[in-house]
Amino acid sequence: MADDWDLYEVFIRSKRGSSHKHVGSVHAVDSRLALESARDLYTRRSEGESLWVVAAKDILASDPLEGDALFGPAADKIYRHPTFYEIPDEVGKM
């Protein structure tokens, strides 16, 4: 481990109008070289027109074991969805 370079997560935007999407990772000595390696590794066939690299150690991810505590409460707030409301058909849609 001591000698291996830092890990960078790689995100690609496939075309304008889309958002960047995670595709994998590269090891690199700094973010500038990470970008160059990501370009060589993940865009050999016109997969994108924009790249982000982020040091993996700078990403804080949620813990799946806390998934219910984090995301559970949204499930019982059904009044946040438009289908919760009954509107007569003749009113029509916006």
Next chain:
Amino acid sequence: MYTTDLRTAEEKAEEARKGVPRSALDTDALEAEFQARIDADAYIEPKDYMPDGYRKTLVRQMSQHAHSEIVGMLPEGCWVGRAPTLKRKMILIAKVQDEAGHGLYLYSAAETLGTSREELVRQLLAGEAKYSTIFNYPTTNWSDVCTIGWLVDGAAITNQIPLCRCSYGPYARAMVKVCKEESFHQRQGYEALLQMMKGTEAQKRMVQDSFDRWFWPSLMMFGPPDSNSAHSSQNMKWKIKRFSNDELRQRFVDATIPQAEFLGVKVPDVIVKNAETDHYDFGELDWDEFMAVVKGGGICASNRIDARKKALEDGTWVRDAASAYAEKQQVATVAAAE
């Protein structure tokens, strides 16, 4: 907690001592939840709970797969300088570069299980990790390079398509990308052979000779017969594997024999279409040879590992230079900020 957790055991123990809050772990319940998720065809993601056996099996399989891609560059890469035309040279360079890419996608996916790429490469160079035995056969002439594309990449595709639905998310996603690119590999190989079959008698003989030498080893790429396969049933339950070795091998033979006939090579007499099953029967494979090659008995085995060691050593000055330059840039940035 990071997305890809490459902390050392000591670092993890240190954090545990600091008392990172965690809900009480009930292994049985977690394991039941894990299997239920797999049974429902949902994916397991890097930070999810998973049994040790599942993690170990995946690290072994994914790293073997990555090593195969990397070592697989060698029998073809040595033909880049000897490709018959500029067009074939460009195609071969692109293919070999793809193989490096596939190796790196797979190391990247394997690292999400907590084993670093550096450790995986160390295992390969120390002879502790395996790679596909097919790469321990020599490429003696140009038609071998084409046959590798057709048969070896064809067998790889047959193996890899079901892996796109493997239960481990990062592996499945890497396989989707790999499969898209493998299709080019297989087609360029077959097309190059078609071209040779339009050539002189000597060229046609080269194609036949190459087919004769690579056909049986390519069938062995699917691993030992089901009756003799160590890991199969548990891997099926975990959906790391979705079809047995023999099922995939049969699928490959059924697809390949008509292609061989179209190409105009003579297939071994033992291969006959079974009217009852509608599959090609192909008899018994020479598993003694397979086991000898697994154990490193191939003509090229030690050359392959020596070549990887040399590549690592020869690249040292490049990595050192990159590190030194990055350090210098950082000093310059800090100085500019002050």
